[in-house]
Amino acid sequence: MAKTRLESGTRLDGFLVGDLVHRGGMASLWEVTREGDPEAYLMKIPVLQEGEDPAAIVSFEMEQMIMPRLKGPHVPRHIANGDFAVQPYIVMEKLAGETLLPQLKSLPLPVDQVAALGAHIADALDALHGQGVIHLDLKPSNIMFRPTGEAVMVDYGLAHHRELPDLLQEEFRLPYGTAPYMAPEQVMGIRSDPRSDLFALGCLMYFFATGTRPFGDPQKLKGLKQRLWRDPVPPRILRPDIPPWFQEIVLRCLEVKAGRRYPTAAQLAHDLRNPGQVQLSARAEKLSKDGFFAVLKRKGEPPMTLIDKPPDREEEASDAPIVAVAINLDDMTPALAEKLRNTALRILERSPQARLAVLNVLKLNRIAMDQSLDEKGNNKHVQRLVSLKDWARPMALSQGRLTFHVLEAIDPADAILDYARVNNVDHVVMGARANSAMRKFLGSVSAKVAAEAPCTVTVVRNRSLDG
Structure with missing residues (x-):
């Protein structure tokens, strides 16, 4: 699981961490080297401390996706990315000189x-x-x-x-x-x-x-x-x-x-x-x-x-729906996980240009203060992000076709509905609550989403579910 701190002398994926170059509000920069390579690089590490804005994690994900695609003298040369499951980082060219x-x-x-x-x-x-x-x-x-x-x-x-x-x-x-x-x-x-x-x-x-x-x-x-x-x-x-x-x-x-x-x-x-x-x-x-x-x-x-509309982009394929799969990590059996994957893949097969958005809602307390780190000091948002990626890995979808979203909200159903409305989602896939007693006392998230969503909703249920 991702560390919240890094120290000089740490070895990470073949890189030796050296001096701290800069510590900012959202990330820190460290000089790193690797054996047999005379060049020194910069390693960027996101801040994952208690109370950190989830947007900082999402922006780091974006940077990890964008930087490898950039070329030319006007961008730092990208060297490597680190997995969120171990330690998220970006290693890049260390530029001489200062900023403006x-x-x-x-x-x-x-x-x-x-x-x-x-x-x-x-x-x-x-x-x-x-x-x-x-x-x-x-x-x-x-x-x-x-x-x-x-x-x-x-x-x-x-x-x-x-x-x-x-x-x-x-x-x-x-x-x-x-x-x-x-x-x-x-x-x-x-x-x-x-x-x-x-x-x-x-x-x-x-x-x-x-x-x-x-x-x-x-x-x-x-x-x-x-x-x-x-x-x-x-x-x-x-x-x-x-x-x-x-x-x-x-x-x-x-x-x-x-x-x-x-x-x-x-x-x-x-x-x-x-x-x-x-x-x-x-x-x-x-x-x-x-x-x-x-x-x-x-x-x-x-x-x-x-406000003017942005310039028209190149014409895109008309059959490019957004399919959202809402995953409840707290109530997920291996059988239901597999069934959700198979359902999503069948939908994607019908629409080759479709994109899959994998959602999870980190439920917030209505009254008590929320903690962003668990009892072991791990960032809850990052843990769930890693779990979503583990769930999707067997599907073997390309990076541009698959995204992951940890939403923080008091009401999971409202969070899923809000995401679907704002992002023009075409199809929501989700699992039913596994325990019938829990459905009775807490209500059904899937029922509310199915009733109020502005799009098609598929609720996946195991045959072995009680009730």
């Missing part, structure tokens, strides 16, 4: 320097977007530079990959990102628009050129939503020597509607490198924020009407 975070002590920077930085970062975003990935957490601490000059984007825990299920989108209802850099559509829960990264880059360039964050650093959803209707102070008010072309570029990146921003990161990079060719609009000469009535009008509109 120390640069904050020197702000504001010369405009030409900010434009050059922005162009290199836009190149990296263009490469990522070309591989189907939206970073969704662009900020100074997630940007490094190679000695050869290429910008490198690090930390893919909040990223979206168009060819992979978005576990964060499916399991959680809160917007995830770093407050000063989040795009309006991210605030509203949309994670599939590459232009969200261009908004974040606009925030970064504004900050680096003026020393002021365009939207501050709000810590609550109400403050985040203000960027839907309140425009930032034009950069040239804060720093009069900023040229019109730079303000034009930055304010275009910061448009609320994504359709008014640059359509691609490549076009943004081109303008940053060719200021004389930037087409100026009223944005370039703007010397005041929008007036009271303009803001009031925007504020009076339903928020989603201010």
